[in-house]
Amino acid sequence: MRLILQQLRREAEGIVSYEFVAADGGLLPPFTAGAHIDLQLPGGLVRSYSLANAPSERHRYVVAVDHASDSRGGSAWMHTVPRPGHVFDASAPINDFALYEDAPLSIFIAGGIGITPFVAMVARLQALGRSWQLHYTARSRQRAAYAQALNALAHENGTVDLRCTADGMARPDIAAIVREAPAGAHLYCCGPGGMLDAFTAACAGLPPQRVHLERFAASQEAATEGGYEVQLARSGRTLQVEPGRTLLDTLLDAGVQIQYACSQGICGTCCTPVIEGRPDHRDDYLTDEEKSANRAMMVCCSGSLSARLVLDL
Ligand code: FES
Incomplete structure (x- = not known):
């Protein structure tokens, strides 16, 4: 999706809100309360921001960014560079934090x-x-x-x-x-x-x-212990994950096409089916049941407890 920044507003000390409209001037895809959008920032950064406006609104998305909360450069850029008229690439709204509307x-x-x-x-x-x-x-x-x-x-x-x-x-x-x-x-x-x-x-x-x-930030460190191999079932390739590297680093270095966004095990974008092996789950996305089932893993932050992992890649 292409969005245009319509206005910025100081909501509180260190917190600015950003109102986006559709670049084509039309209605935006609908969203439900609790949804976020992923904004693409320079340098390949992708940041997820919750939508703060009423879900009944179709003409705008509003997100708020805290200057102090992000140590990895995204919020600093958001607070200093974009001005009204700036064009952003963004995902459609995604809801991993849905409101149960019928609760008393x-x-x-x-x-x-x-x-x-x-x-x-x-x-x-x-x-x-x-x-x-x-x-x-x-x-x-x-x-x-x-x-x-x-x-x-x-x-x-x-x-x-x-x-x-x-x-x-x-x-x-x-x-x-x-x-x-x-x-x-x-x-x-x-x-x-x-x-x-x-x-x-x-x-x-x-x-x-x-x-x-x-969660806005990972609760655990990414697995960088390495020392295991990963077999890519579709291509038949086998890669060695070296100490100091994440599984995602290893896949990207090898030229494997894989979608990722937060790199912290929060957003779920890099979820990859596991065919064999025991992942060392370090993410905050899968439930405990899903982790024990070992049918999928977040390759951005998780590693392996077995000497070999076979992934559906
Ligand atoms: S990229 Fe967000 S969970 Fe892996």
Whole structure:
């Protein structure tokens, strides 16, 4: 998809939102709350950004970027280079963090820029007249993007609990929020790794279909131990993965055509079917069940526990 940057807006200290429209002036593909788009940035960088506008809108996509959250160059570029009129290549919306719209209550736990998917989710629940609860942690009020707009929506259907840590406020007690969640409530978390880990631990006893989380950064290091071979079933080629190299590095060096985006085991783009062998799963994309089944792996970050892997490549 080709998008044109229509306007930039300062949403909070260090956080800028970007409004895109279709380059051909038409309607954009529809999206559901929780979806993201992948933007192609210079130097082969691909960055995934959650859509923050209401899913009912077809004329624009809005994403927000935190200057401090990305140490790998994408957010620094976004904050300094593009101006209105800049043309971007982007994926169509993808939703790995879908909202379960029929829940009697949706509980959102957000940290920092992790608020963005919940802005779209709250808009959707407001349109449906469904109940929601937002627990939002930011460093300060100045850094709490969208807090005012969300507060303004919190009347009959919603509540907002904003905690600003630099103002000495305690972080939300995630274990207590989960413990006190009414039966049937769906719980969502998007934020820094520590928050997601606390959320995962607190939700361990809940049915997985009621628990939803989205990571912005990998929770584990990529496997670079090497010392195994990978056989490509379609071409019959065998490659050696050397120590210090990821499986994706090895495949790309050998000229294998493979799709990838985040390189961190988050987006799922590089998911590759496994025919034989035991992957060393390091991603945050597959479920525990999918990992134990060993039928697929994220080649950008995962390695091998067996001496040989056979992949459907
Ligand atoms: S490229 Fe995103 S999971 Fe591998």
